[in-house]
Amino acid sequence: MDSADGLVLALPKGRILKEVTPLLGRAGIEPEPAFADGKSRQLRFSTNVKGLSIVCVRSFDVATFVAFGAAHMGVAGSDVLMEFDYPENYAPLDLGIGRCRLMIAEPADMVDSDDPARWSHIAVATKYPESTRRHFAARGVQAECIKLNGSMELAPALGLSRRIVDLVDTGRTLKANGLVEVEHIADVSSRLVVNRAALKTRPEEIGGWIDRFREAVDGAQA
Numbered sequence: 333m334d335s336a337d338g339l340v341l342a343l344p345k346g347r348i349l350k351e352v353t354p355l356l357g358r359a360g361i362e363p364e365p366a367f368a369d370g371k372s373r374q375l376r377f378s379t380n381v382k383g384l385s386i387v388c389v390r391s392f393d394v395a396t397f398v399a400f401g402a403a404h405m406g407v408a409g410s411d412v413l414m415e416f417d418y419p420e421n422y423a424p425l426d427l428g429i430g431r432c433r434l435m436i437a438e439p440a441d442m443v444d445s446d447d448p449a450r451w452s453h454i455a456v457a458t459k460y461p462e463s464t465r466r467h468f469a470a471r472g473v474q475a476e477c478i479k480l481n482g483s484m485e486l487a488p489a490l491g492l493s494r495r496i497v498d499l500v501d502t503g504r505t506l507k508a509n510g511l512v513e514v515e516h517i518a519d520v521s522s523r524l525v526v527n528r529a530a531l532k533t534r535p536e537e538i539g540g541w542i543d544r545f546r547e548a549v550d551g552a553q554a
């Protein structure tokens with residue numbers, strides 16, 4: 333497919349991929365047709381740009397692929413970058429897509445009798461144990477985190493934990509499961525992330541892509 337020194341761009345599978353595709357186009361990147369084929373099991377794709385290939389990985393793994401240099405660049409949620417916080421990663425650009433928020437939620441029938449300002453110790457089910465602990469430590473609350481990989485919204489009803497920390501976009505998932513937002517942890521959006529060492533050794537190529545993505549974002553917002 334590509335020469336050994338080709339550049340690899342890691343993209344997150346799932347809902348963000350649809351938002352990323354037009355941005356790629358504006359940056360001048362056209363993936364091979366199989367990329368748009370929802371049924372394909374292919375994970376690596378060539379592009380119209382010589383030496384640039386795209387890999388599709390779990391959204392939580394983009395930061396890891398880039399940090400270890402397996403991919404030179406990637407598109408990662410700020411939630412993922414915050415949770416993993418690899419010093420090898422540099423995220424110079426907010427892509428303005430994938431906007432949502434990281435929130436603490438609890439059952440609607442608990443809200444009236446609960447005051448977040450009085451919490452001293454809480455149990456939380458979450459995909460984000462590090463970010464959750466850091467958030468609560470900063471305000472003097474001890475958080476016991478139960479790590480889940482999805483469907484956190486089930487945890488309160490099944491007695492796993494009274495509260496959850498999860499991404500909220502439209503709020504439909506919380507509502508459908510009888511939960512309400514009680515505290516905000518962070519606003520989230522997708523970022524362009526690059527491997528610092530790769531940027532240092534290939535500044536023209538990778539710096540060039542940062543510029544092209546910046547122009548693509550500015551074009552989208554104009």
Ligand code: PRP
Nearest residue numbers: 482483498499500501502503504505506
């Ligand atoms: C995310 C998140 C919530 C839901 C929020 O899950 O974990 O469950 O979206 O969106 P809403 O506020 O618009 O309802 P996703 O569908 O990405 O799947 P996941 O459980 O695999 O993370």
